[in-house]
């Protein structure tokens with residue numbers, strides 16, 4: 001299982017992740033990324049399905065500030 005969330009203390013609102021993985025990431029009013037998949041609310045408690053793993057890993061690789069966190073258990 002894989003879980004993800006954005007560290008908004010280090011996100012610089014670059015906008016890459018929502019383009020790479022639009023099913024997982026959107027932006028709040030300040031442009032900071034947040035995990036929205038299945039209503040996760042950036043809590044890192046919603047399992048990301050296998051079909052979205054490639055998009056997720058691409059987003060992690062593409063984040064310039066390493067703000068997209070991964071875990072194999074809920075945060």
Ligand code: F3S
Pocket residue numbers: 006010011012013014015016017018031032033059062063064065066067068
């Ligand atoms: Fe922020 Fe990284 Fe996405 S800087 S907007 S979490 S690609």
